[in-house]
Every structure is written in structure tokens, then in C-alpha cells.
Amino acid sequence: MNASKSKLLDDLKALLKDEQVTVNETILEQHGKDESYHTPSSPDIVVFPESAEEVSAVVKLASAHKTPIIPFGMGTSLEGHVIAYEKGITIDFSLMNKVLEVREKDFLVKVQPGVTRMQLNKDLKKYGLFFSVDPGADATLGGMAATNASGTTSVKYGVMRDQVRDLEVVLANGDIIHTGNLAQKSSSGYNLNSLFVGSEGTLGCFTELTLRVFGIPEHVVAARASFERLDDAVAAVVSILQAGIPIARVELLDEQSMVQTNLYSDTSYNEKPTLFLEFHGNEAGLNQDVEFTKEIVKDHHCEDLVFEKDNAARNKLWEARHNLAYAYIHGHPGKKQMVTDVCVPLSELAGAIKHARSQMEKLDMVGGILGHVGDGNYHTLLMIDVNDPVEVEKANIFNEQIVEYALQRNGTCTGEHGVGVGKMKYQEREHGQALQVMEKIKAALDPMEILNPYKLVHMKKEENK
Amino acid sequence: MNASKSKLLDDLKALLKDEQVTVNETILEQHGKDESYHTPSSPDIVVFPESAEEVSAVVKLASAHKTPIIPFGMGTSLEGHVIAYEKGITIDFSLMNKVLEVREKDFLVKVQPGVTRMQLNKDLKKYGLFFSVDPGADATLGGMAATNASGTTSVKYGVMRDQVRDLEVVLANGDIIHTGNLAQKSSSGYNLNSLFVGSEGTLGCFTELTLRVFGIPEHVVAARASFERLDDAVAAVVSILQAGIPIARVELLDEQSMVQTNLYSDTSYNEKPTLFLEFHGNEAGLNQDVEFTKEIVKDHHCEDLVFEKDNAARNKLWEARHNLAYAYIHGHPGKKQMVTDVCVPLSELAGAIKHARSQMEKLDMVGGILGHVGDGNYHTLLMIDVNDPVEVEKANIFNEQIVEYALQRNGTCTGEHGVGVGKMKYQEREHGQALQVMEKIKAALDPMEILNPYKLVHMKKEENK
Structure with missing residues (x-):
């Protein structure tokens, strides 16, 4: 030392x-x-x-x-x-892991950044409330805010940014600020909440979060719909959303992903392209939504529509979905995962997934396609041997092709995982001159660049290195 | 010259x-x-x-x-x-008033900044779509984005910031940037959309907006619920929201406001504290919501609940509500309006409105209480003679009391009207050291302070004047 x-x-x-x-x-x-x-x-x-x-x-x-x-x-x-x-x-932040306050009447909860999403939901259950954002991992809420995480319920309840009402932030100069307030809306000053959410530790460290929570829905129905062709599954999702059905979750898993799920999660689901669906609402409204959805998936050649009647089967379904990334890791010992994470306008989703599948075949790679297709956000999950330069190179080329396809169609290089170091190379292509605005903000708030340096934005001094 | x-x-x-x-x-x-x-x-x-x-x-x-x-x-x-x-x-921006593109499959529309909300909705109708944000005025969408406007439907559909997917912005140096993309979610870079929305022309000029739109709901029911006491009306709103009823609109008008409405809008509504309500959804779900709401308002001593059955009566109801500010102006020739605009956590709403009414009486002022109470956002509308220093002084004192009450309870000095010049004096009180972050952002993006100077944030050179 x-x-x-x-x-x-x-x-x-x-x-x-x-x-x-x-x-x-x-x-x-x-x-x-x-x-x-x-x-x-x-x-x-x-x-x-x-x-x-x-x-x-x-x-x-x-x-x-x-x-x-x-x-x-x-x-x-x-x-x-x-x-x-x-x-x-x-x-x-693991020692800062307390749920500080539940304001049930305001549908708000104040937490320290080290609280995990599952810990929070355990605490909230007794109030009849839940926190909606559910990435695969049991991440901390501080980390989820830092990357603007989302998950299976974002199609109805929104992403992390939509839930953050206030952050306590330690800035680069040590100042402790609050970025918001507890009111449901505000037009007072620049919106710092949304600027700091997704800033990946490059503008400040979060030390407290006030988050929006929701009442546990009166009625919940979950279902699995399997299709012979991936295309049909994607088209069904688009039709459901365009019909205005306020679906709470709609997740796509391709055949590969269903195989991994069955291997890891002790399920015996159809190993065909499948949608995992969930509906939240009052009983009468929900029944009407479910009937409408049945018609739509049938029109798209759904082969098998199974409703998960009880709580246990429903929980098993979503646990299997959340564990999917771990299922892939478990099934490929010694390899590491590279996950693409683009998000495209809904009208471009079917084409994007078709393109991904075809590029994967051209490059002779094995991987699964899955994702939060209700948001236009899908992943291809590749397990790669990081010591094999050919495999790494192919994965990089593939990732670049997927990103380029999305950006050409006004999408984004990352729907929910964030930039970190992996997506920095796409920032200029995606944001153009807006990247300079980001660099100016970074320079203004962290002039010495001590906060998570060389992540998310390059600064000028980087270029002079 | x-x-x-x-x-x-x-x-x-x-x-x-x-x-x-x-x-x-x-x-x-x-x-x-x-x-x-x-x-x-x-x-x-x-x-x-x-x-x-x-x-x-x-x-x-x-x-x-x-x-x-x-x-x-x-x-x-x-x-x-x-x-x-x-x-x-x-x-x-009145010459830049074209609806450029309707992407019906993506629920997006691209407009120039001079398009007004009513013009847009007229255009969208043929697609079965609508734009949700509806301030009282038929404002331009550029102006609404600049102030983060909201309105009667924000309780369900969100405020202006929630609708903006992308902005084309001309910066202080003349650069033309895009702040977002057309994907439904993104974790790529700092969130410039939300920073520029609500920036009131102090960071750039908007030259194009891509906005989220919604499908016109399958089924709509509107109602008026009148109460003997204002307290009961407010308590009913809080109960409706806490019951998890996904109400689309819930507006409060006090007796004064009902009197002005009847005078201006040729209506003959009960001149008592009244809630204007609206429900959107599928028929079955909505009927269940309406039945539940009936029980709740009855529990809160609702005296009269009238459903507006046909389109014409429903339109008349909302037109009357939107014209309320103009009704006050019309009823008080020669006077100008001062509108308070605080927003408080829902649990503090009843107390805040009670406090406002009591302070108004103490100062011997005449005014109406109204607002988007489902968001915790209420207004007191005062008509003042700007040439009478006593009246102006009383109105200023009143506004300060209302703001101070809200800030002490973690609310905000402006829920939807913005800062402009009128709310600048509360920025330090509300934001504390976070105001310095806003000043640094302003200085970084508009170093010569040519963009709408001395609005929203003071800069350092102001202090040296």
C-alpha cells in the first residue's frame, strides 16, 4: 500500500x-x-x-x-x-437497510438505500401495499434508483423513475440535498428527481429514498399462453396493448428460455414460445379483460392458454420468470452472461425480435430471447466463455447489431440495465449533441470527477488522457 | 430605438x-x-x-x-x-403549429410547439386517441411542456412530464438536440426529457415534441356529488383514492366556485361544495367502481349524486370546470386573478384546505377554493385590484401563508403553474441546497443567461447586481 x-x-x-x-x-x-x-x-x-x-x-x-x-x-x-x-x-450501503416510514395514506414509503425490493415488499404486505418494480435480482432500492431499473410490472405501474418522489443525495462536495418532496406533482424548479434517477452514482450517492407504493390489487389472474411461432406471441402482445387492455404483466419467453426455466425451476411448462400474463383490477372489470385477451391470443394461434388459479401456482410462475437469468447461469457453468437490453417503439418490436433471432443464427450463437415485451423491451441472453476471444467477439458484434437496429428505429440501447461501462460506446450514436449536455451537467456537479468515474459519460479530461 | x-x-x-x-x-x-x-x-x-x-x-x-x-x-x-x-x-411559436405525425400503433404523436391541446385532440379523434393533459386554458403544447402543466385527468393519466417521450430543443448556443427517443422506457444517459420539461424556457426552446396519447376509453361515466360541508367533500376524495378506485377525474369546487360556474356557464348546479367525478374503463369494471364510489360518498354525507348520462351533459360539466378561471375573471371586471397552487401529500389535504379557508376569512378576503384534489393539488382563486396596495398586500400575505403551510408538510409551492417570477421567492425555502444544483445546471447550459432570464432560478450574477 x-x-x-x-x-x-x-x-x-x-x-x-x-x-x-x-x-x-x-x-x-x-x-x-x-x-x-x-x-x-x-x-x-x-x-x-x-x-x-x-x-x-x-x-x-x-x-x-x-x-x-x-x-x-x-x-x-x-x-x-x-x-x-x-x-x-x-x-x-448494506448497513443502511432500514424501512424508515410507511405513509399508508399517502401511498409512500421512506427507505434507506440498502433495503432490497423483497425486504420492502415483506414489510409492506401487512399494510395491504406493494412496491411494484421487480428486476430479476433482489437488488437494493438505491441501486435500482441509480440504474432506473424496471421489471415485469412496468407496463402497468411504470419504471423506477416513476416511483421516486424524493431522494436524499450526497453530492460530490459533500452537500446533502433533497431532490423532491412528498406531493404527488410539482412544477417547482428543475426536476432533480428524474435527473438523479438513472445517474448510476455519477452525480451523487443516494442515502434515502421516498418511493410510491400501490394497494395490493383486489383481484389478480395470471396465465401462460404458448404459441408454435415466436412471431405470433409477439403479435399477440401488440394486439393486447393496442386493444387498450390495462395488462399488469406480459412477459415473453422463447423456447430456449422455457427449456432453461423447466430445468432450473422444477416446472413442466410447454417448451414453446410463451407469454406469461397477469391482470390486476376489480373482479368484474378483470373478467371482461380476460375474456377479451382470450379472443386475442386465439386469433394469434395460441395453442395452449393455462390460467394459474391459485396463489401458489401464480407465485411459482413469477418466481420462475425472475430466476431465468440465474437458470441460464446455472445451466452454463464457467460461462458469464451478456444480455442485450434494447427497447424499441411497440410498432417495431416484432421486426426487432425477428432480426435478433436471425442474426443469432447467422453468427451461429446459442441464446434465449425474453423480456418485458409490453414495454417494447426485450433481451437476448447469451452465455459466453470470456476466455474465448472468438466467442467474446461474436457476442460483441451481435450486441452492436441489436443496438444499431434499435437506434435506427428511434429506440434506445438500454431499456433498463443502464449504461455502466458496457453501453458507453453507444452514447454518442444514441444521444448526438445531447451527450454534450450530459457532460456539462456532470462537469458542473462533479468537477473533479470523483463520483463513479468513467461510467455513463466520458468527460473532457478523458479525451486528453 | x-x-x-x-x-x-x-x-x-x-x-x-x-x-x-x-x-x-x-x-x-x-x-x-x-x-x-x-x-x-x-x-x-x-x-x-x-x-x-x-x-x-x-x-x-x-x-x-x-x-x-x-x-x-x-x-x-x-x-x-x-x-x-x-x-x-x-x-x-404560432406559425409552428402542425401535428407532424400520429403513430397510432405506438400511442405517440409528434407535434410542433405551437399546437394547442384542443387542436391536437380534434386531430386525434379520428384515430380513437386522445391527449390527456387539460389545463383550464387552451394552451400550446410547447408551453404546457415548459411549465409541466397538468389538469383534471392527471390523477389517472399523469402530468405533462409523464407524456413527453422526446423533445427537440434549441440550446443557448444554438445547438439542436433531442432529449429522448420513442421507446417506452430507457436507462440510457441522464434523463434530459424530465429536466427540460418544466424548465420554463430557461434551458432551451422546444421546437418539436413527441407525446404519449391514449386510446379513448371504451366507457365513460361522469357525476356530480354535492355536500353540505367542504370537509366532507375532501374526505370523500381521500377515501375514494385510498379504496384504490382508479378514478379518471375528481375535481373539487367550493360554494363560491359553483356560484361563478352557474353565472358564467349557464348551468344550474347545486351551489354547494361539489365533486366533479369521472370514471374510464371497460363497462363491467367501471360499473363496479361506480357502485363502490356511491357507497363512499354516501358515507361522507353526500346530499346529491347526479350522473351525467349523455355526452352533451358530460361535456357541459367539464367545459364549465375548465372555464372556471374565466368565470371568475368575467364576474370581477377590472380585477386580475391571483391563484395559489400548492400541492400537499394526500393525508394533508383536508387540513390544508381548512387552513386556507380559515386564513381567507381572517384576512377578510373573498375567493374560491377549487382544484385537482385527487393529486393533493388545490387552488384558491382570488380576484384582486392590482391598483389597491392593501388588497395586493393581503393577497401576497395569503399566498405566503398557503405556501408555508404546504412546505411545512413536505408539499410544494406550485403543483402545476410553475415558478415564473411569482414563485421564485419560495425556491430557496422549498429546495434548500438543491437550489444550488439547479443554479449550476443553468450556468452550465446557459452561461450568458440569455434564456428567459430571472425566471425559475436566480443566477450568481443576479446577486452581484
């Missing part, structure tokens, strides 16, 4: 309790990777603060030492967001 | 056609005011561009001349947003 790092460590130990600061190699390694194919790189130090004031003190110290800061939740990011390529201090 | 202004005028005339540039006093005056009580002040010049390129050229010229730019839609703002206190060039 060099002198300046040693001084930084001493300074951190003066601020925090001994057990809140570590340079243990195993812990550093755990914090130097995420769930993606991106190459790991450990930070110098990991700290475990217990309050916003402690986070602020750590950031001020990092600023004085010109040392990078990386906020860390569960490490379940998929584009290398938490990897410490520039070394520095990783702030692990 | 001094030499520099004369030079600017010549330069503008070299860029644009003669009829696109004016210094006609009457036209300048029309562009130096809005619908509020704020003192008018005319710009030096008004221009009428026809394209983004022309707007960009005008902004570049203004930048070279260090001259303010004020974007102008219909002049229906309520906090002095378009008033030219710093003189300069007002850009009137």
Missing part, C-alpha cells in the same frame, strides 16, 4: 468505526465485480457507512484525496456499473 | 422574412403579459419562426447580442413566465 492510500485509510478510520472500513482482499474482490461479463477490478478500500452524515464525510475525504467513490448495493448490475476500474473507495 | 437594438432588428430581418419580425407596439404589448396579476413588460422585438433552424439562428444571434430570448405559446401562464422584464426577443 502506497503512502497516499495509507493516509486515506487512516483518515477513513478516524471518521468511522474500525469494522466500517476494510481492505480485506476477499471483500475488495466481492466489491470489484457485478453479474455481467465485464472484467472485474477491485477498489482500494470498502466502507460501510451508517448515515448520510457518514457518507458525506467519506465523500468529502475522497474529494480532498481526489479519490474515486463508487456506491454499491448488491452488486447485481449488468453493465459493470460497480466495477472499480479507477480504484478508489467503494461505499457499501 | 437605440443603435444596438436597431442593429439586432436588421440582423433578424436578414435571417427571417419581413412579416416574421415585428416591433409593432400592440403586438409587443400582447407578448408582454400573461393571465396573471404580474405587472406586464413588453419585449423589444417579437419574431415568428417557422422551423427549428430559424429558432436556432435567432438564438445564436441573441447570444451574439447578449439579448434575452423568451419563448411564447398562448400567453396563458399564471406566474409571469413570458413577461419580458429584461426586454429582448420574444419567440412566438
